[in-house]
Each structure stands twice: as C-alpha cells, then as structure tokens.
Amino acid sequence: MNKSKPTIEGLLADPSFIDHCLNDDVKQSDPWSTRIENNPEDEIVYVQAKEMVLLLTGKMPESLIEAKLGAFKKRFYEVNPKQKSRYNFRTDKRSALTLFSGIAASLFLIAGIIFFLRNSAPKQEYAFNDIKGKTITTPFTERNLIKLSDGTEAILYPGSKLIISEDFNSDDRKIAISGQVYLKVFSNKAKPFVVYSKHTTTTAIGTAFYVRDFEKGNLSSVLLVAGKVKVNEPTRKTEAFLEPGTTMVVDNATLKTQKRKIDNEQLKDLTEFKLDLNNSDMKAIVNRLELFYGVQIDLSACNCQFKRLTGDYSKKSLSAILNSISFTNQVSWEIRDQKIVFLPGPNKP
Structure with missing residues (x-):
C-alpha cells in the first residue's frame, strides 16, 4: 500500500480499501486495519471515507443515518430559518438514505474530478541515469564550491561529479x-529539491546534508547535518526520514540499509569544517578523513597495528595527514582506482 498521506478521493479509488469497509468480519491481520491503527493522526480521513463508502453502497447503520440527518437539518435551518415550516424531513431509513446518497454522490463526483485532474498527467519517476543536463566535475586533488541558480550551495569533493537537470x-x-557532495539547500517548499545517486534518492526542502555514492565504492550514504530529509533506496523501495546527526548507509552489494548516529561533537566539527582528532584509532580516523575530504581509503592491503592520532588537522592538506600517518606507522600510501590505499613498509626514497 502507498505510504503517502491519505486523501478521501484516493481511498475511494482504492478497491482494497472499499473491500475493507464492506467486510463486516474484519480480521486483525487486515492490512488496512494495521495501517489505520499505526496512523492515528489520519483517522478522521479514514472515517470520512468509510462513511462515504457505506452511504454509496447503502450499508450505513440506521443510527448513523439519523445522526447525520439531524446534523444536516440543524445546519439547514441555521442557514434558512424561514424554511422550517415549509420542510418536513422524514427520518425513516429509506428517505434519509436517499437524501444522503444524493449528497454523497455529489461529493463523490467532485472528489473523482479532483482525483482525475491530479492524476491524469503521467508522473515521471526519475533515476540517476535519467538526469541529463550540465555536468560539473572535480579533479581528484581538489574541492569545488558552486552555487546553483536557486541559491543552493554545493561543495563537490575530490573526484566527484554533479549533473544539473536541464x-x-x-x-x-x-x-x-x-x-561526495555537501549541499546547503535553499528553501522553496513549492519546488522540492531532489538528489539522485546510483543507490539513493534524497528529497529535501531546506536543509544541509552530505550524499556519498562513489562509482566503485562498497557503501553509499546520506548524512543529515541540519533540517529534515526523506531518503529512498530505489531498487528495494525502502524509505527513511533522517534527523540531524543521522546517516542512512546502503550496502552497494546487498542493498541492505542501516541508520547510524554520529555524536554531537563530530556533527559540530562537520558544520564548522573542523578536523580535530583526540586519541583516535585508525578506524575512526578513516571515517573522519573519508567524510571530511570526500575520499575512499582502503586499509585491506596493510596488515598492521596503526597507532592512535591526536591533533587539530583542520588546516592540513589530505596529503600532509596521510604522510603523517605513514611516517608514524612506517607504512606507505598511493592512489589506486580513485582510492587511497595504504601499503606495508615505508615510502621508498
């Protein structure tokens, strides 16, 4: 079932919802019962839609018909006080049902027209390969700050590519x-901002976040810094809403997704573009360097015990930090297939 916000016209056009309304012996495992129970904020929409279904099919309970007729009479006489002596509303089931069926049919017709107009034009669903337009690339050794025509700021990290739709x-x-791209999105609720990568689709209105999806990477991710975003993994149709300091990670091989939290100090460092290491082990260092510089680091070829690192490296170049790690641990590093690979043994002179 669709997870979008329910509407009366949408529910009336859904055969499974109509079956749910007309089934007197609704089981607890019924999908609609579960959905209604899990979304109490939408209960009034479901109730109104169900009442309309029952009206149109003649299955509305007599007590509810009389209650609605009474409300209708009260409202009618409030608007037309002089007509009270002219009209004598009969409250028998047949006449009331006829009256309300006419009203419901009119409402149903209006709802149907609205639903048709909203959905008559085919909705284009896009994927990463569907976005065509201006392409901006960044060399593997540089970062690139650009400003889009809507006011959104984007930082392209080394070896990244950004395509702006036509x-x-x-x-x-x-x-x-x-x-890897960092985006500070200019707020415009009328025009959703959508970022497509190979493994994720991220929708934002006004927010700041990182999207990371390297062509030869093992993992893809979306990290929210501020605001709120919705992230879809298109292949498996999974969906997640992120809060600041939360990242959704996608395993590019299995397409399994996982939410992770980062601590407030690290989130603050990201917003201020600081790289302050405090007795950090190599795994933490790699995670920080990959996100801070937008690179991929591979330790698999270097079977050694890396020493911990402390210091403020905010103003250091990536190569200076890598050289410091290499010297401290007597290892070397090089670039292979757009990855930084650490190797056993010191650099040769």
Whole structure:
C-alpha cells in the first residue's frame, strides 16, 4: 500500500480499501486495519471515507443515518430559518438514505474530478541515469564550491561529479551526483529539491546534508547535518526520514540499509569544517578523513597495528595527514582506482 498521506478521493479509488469497509468480519491481520491503527493522526480521513463508502453502497447503520440527518437539518435551518415550516424531513431509513446518497454522490463526483485532474498527467519517476543536463566535475586533488541558480550551495569533493537537470528550478529541482557532495539547500517548499545517486534518492526542502555514492565504492550514504530529509533506496523501495546527526548507509552489494548516529561533537566539527582528532584509532580516523575530504581509503592491503592520532588537522592538506600517518606507522600510501590505499613498509626514497 502507498505510504503517502491519505486523501478521501484516493481511498475511494482504492478497491482494497472499499473491500475493507464492506467486510463486516474484519480480521486483525487486515492490512488496512494495521495501517489505520499505526496512523492515528489520519483517522478522521479514514472515517470520512468509510462513511462515504457505506452511504454509496447503502450499508450505513440506521443510527448513523439519523445522526447525520439531524446534523444536516440543524445546519439547514441555521442557514434558512424561514424554511422550517415549509420542510418536513422524514427520518425513516429509506428517505434519509436517499437524501444522503444524493449528497454523497455529489461529493463523490467532485472528489473523482479532483482525483482525475491530479492524476491524469503521467508522473515521471526519475533515476540517476535519467538526469541529463550540465555536468560539473572535480579533479581528484581538489574541492569545488558552486552555487546553483536557486541559491543552493554545493561543495563537490575530490573526484566527484554533479549533473544539473536541464529543467532545474522549473517545476522542481533535480540533480544527480557521483562521489561526495555537501549541499546547503535553499528553501522553496513549492519546488522540492531532489538528489539522485546510483543507490539513493534524497528529497529535501531546506536543509544541509552530505550524499556519498562513489562509482566503485562498497557503501553509499546520506548524512543529515541540519533540517529534515526523506531518503529512498530505489531498487528495494525502502524509505527513511533522517534527523540531524543521522546517516542512512546502503550496502552497494546487498542493498541492505542501516541508520547510524554520529555524536554531537563530530556533527559540530562537520558544520564548522573542523578536523580535530583526540586519541583516535585508525578506524575512526578513516571515517573522519573519508567524510571530511570526500575520499575512499582502503586499509585491506596493510596488515598492521596503526597507532592512535591526536591533533587539530583542520588546516592540513589530505596529503600532509596521510604522510603523517605513514611516517608514524612506517607504512606507505598511493592512489589506486580513485582510492587511497595504504601499503606495508615505508615510502621508498
């Protein structure tokens, strides 16, 4: 079933919902019962839609018909006080049902027209490969700060690519990325901002977040720094809403997703673009360096015990930090297939 916000016209057009309304022996395992129970904030919409279904099929209980007729009479006489002596509303089931069926049929017709107009135009569903337009690339040794036409700021990390759709900022705002991009989105509720990568689709209104999806990477991720975003993994149709300091990680091989939290200190460092290490082990260092510099680091070829590292490296270049790690641990590093690979043994002179 669709997870979007329910509407009366949408529910009336759904055969499974109509079956649910007409089934007197609804089981607890019925999908609609479960959905209604899990979404109490939408209960009034479900109730109104069910009442309309019962009206149109003649299955509304007599007590409810009389209650609704009484409410209708009260409202009618409030609007037309002089008509009270002219009209004598009969409250028998047949006449009341006829009256309310006419009203419901009219409402149903209006709802149907609205539903048709909203859905008659085919909705284009996009994927990473569908986004065509201006392409911006960044060399493996540089970062690139750009400003999009809507006011959104984007930082492209080394070896990354950003594609701005040809119709960007018309009905919506669509971009595609490969590598790592930090986005500070200009708020415009009328035009959703959507970021497509190979393994994720991220929708934001006004927020700041990282999208990471390297062509040859093992993991993809979306990390929310501020605001709120919705992240979809298109292949498996999974969906998650993120809060600041939360990242959704996708295993590119299995497509399994997982939510992770980062601590407040690290989140603050990211927002201020600080890289302060405090007795950090190599795993933590790699995680920080990968996100801070937008690179991929591979330790698999270097079977050694790395020493912990302390210091403020905010103003250090990536190569200076890698050289410091190499010297401290008597290992070497090189670039292979757009990855930084650590190797056993010191650099040769």
